[in-house]
Amino acid sequence: MSIKPISLIAVCAAISGLLGGCKTVAPYDYSNYRAHPPRSILVLPPLNESLNLDGTYSYLSTVTQPVADHGYYVFPVAVVDRFLKENGMPTAGEMQQIPLDKAASILGADAVLFLTLKQYGSKYQLLNSVTTVEVQARLVDTRTATLLWSGHALKQVNPNNSGGGILASLVAAAVSQIINAKTDSAHQVSRMANVDLFEQKTVGLPYGPYSPRFNQFP
Amino acid sequence: MSRPSFKGTAVAVLLCACGVTGCVTQQPTLYSWGNYENTIYAEYVTPEKLPPEKQIELLEQDYQQARAANKRVPPGWHAHLGYLYYQLGKLDQARQELLTEKAEFPESAIFMDRLLANLQKS
Numbered sequence: 001m002s003i004k005p006i007s008l009i010a011v012c013a014a015i016s017g018l019l020g021g022c023k024t025v026a027p028y029d030y031s032n033y034r035a036h037p038p039r040s041i042l043v044l045p046p047l048n049e050s051l052n053l054d055g056t057y058s059y060l061s062t063v064t065q066p067v068a069d070h071g072y073y074v075f076p077v078a079v080v081d082r083f084l085k086e087n088g089m090p091t092a093g094e095m096q097q098i099p100l101d102k103a104a105s106i107l108g109a110d111a112v113l114f115l116t117l118k119q120y121g122s123k124y125q126l127l128n129s130v131t132t133v134e135v136q137a138r139l140v141d142t143r144t145a146t147l148l149w150s151g152h153a154l155k156q157v158n159p160n161n162s163g164g165g166i167l168a169s170l171v172a173a174a175v176s177q178i179i180n181a182k183t184d185s186a187h188q189v190s191r192m193a194n195v196d197l198f199e200q201k202t203v204g205l206p207y208g209p210y211s212p213r214f215n216q217f218p
Numbered sequence: 219m220s221r222p223s224f225k226g227t228a229v230a231v232l233l234c235a236c237g238v239t240g241c242v243t244q245q246p247t248l249y250s251w252g253n254y255e256n257t258i259y260a261e262y263v264t265p266e267k268l269p270p271e272k273q274i275e276l277l278e279q280d281y282q283q284a285r286a287a288n289k290r291v292p293p294g295w296h297a298h299l300g301y302l303y304y305q306l307g308k309l310d311q312a313r314q315e316l317l318t319e320k321a322e323f324p325e326s327a328i329f330m331d332r333l334l335a336n337l338q339k340s
Binding site for chain 1: 246247248249251254255256258259261262263292293294295297298301319323325326327328329332333
């Protein structure tokens with residue numbers, strides 16, 4: 001008695017679902033996105049609701065790569081930050097109040113990525129420590145104010161158990177003395193959180209025009 | 219009774235292999251990233267350790283590596299380098315980088331024209 005391929009597929013799918021540790025999440029409704037697909041994204045410095053004072057810029061410096069690698073033009077985050085500061089918006093909170101029509105007319109952005117850090121940093125205990133990055137993201141169309149996409153990620157790493165080697169290997173050699181993974185492990189965990197935030201199947205950020213997967217949905 | 223076709227089994231195995239990788243699709247990078255984001259991090263969080271001169275040096279090295287690998291530098295990269303040159307008062311180099319950003323990524327045109335106009339005044 002042979003096994004039909006179709007049942008093999010079913011069994012494999014079930015097993016891989018278990019092994020992959022997939023949470024079943026409802027697929028994101030991309031209809032707003034399909035109506036107004038952006039080419040360019042203005043990433044604003046994140047609102048920081050955590051207790052870590054460096055959170056805003058520690059996290060901001062990890063967002064360009066995943067969004068640009070999704071195929072979008074990402075405005076230079078540090079230049080934008082400086083520009084907005086010189087134009088009367090000294091804090092991330094004030095920057096996130098920027099009128100959408102100004103983001104379109106002054107900067108030429110098709111969409112703005114609003115980020116909020118809910119948690120950012122490490123909790124040290126006697127024998128243990130855990131580093132947490134929790135971030136919320138909202139991508140808004142500058143011309144219609146439509147919410148194009150939103151996402152959420154919560155990543156927790158215990159460097160003592162598993163993450164130490166991973167964290168160290170993520171630090172680029174040229175600046176390894178400058179970026180100290182021990183004092184700012186949240187910066188490293190940010191990159192893992194961003195994988196969850198932007199690349200998760202059925203809920204992640206769609207692919208933009210510079211991506212070979214343009215017009216595909218995660 | 220029919221044996222499962224080789225094709226059918228192959229598809230099943232392939233699906234299995236894909237499925238085990240989990241819920242995220244790791245994507246290939248489109249650009250040569252070098253130290254772009256690391257210099258941004260350092261500028262904000264540990265500015266005393268990486269002055270603009272040193273950042274420019276790292277970025278120019280990255281540019282040579284990107285050229286050698288025949289890869290593009292990421293969106294925003296040239297504008298960022300231009301902004302570093304501007305901080306050092308090297309306005310011609312700043313202008314050149316802003317123009318390159320605009321040429322490489324037309325989406326930046328409105329912002330770059332605004333910065334170029336401001337540069338003209340300074």
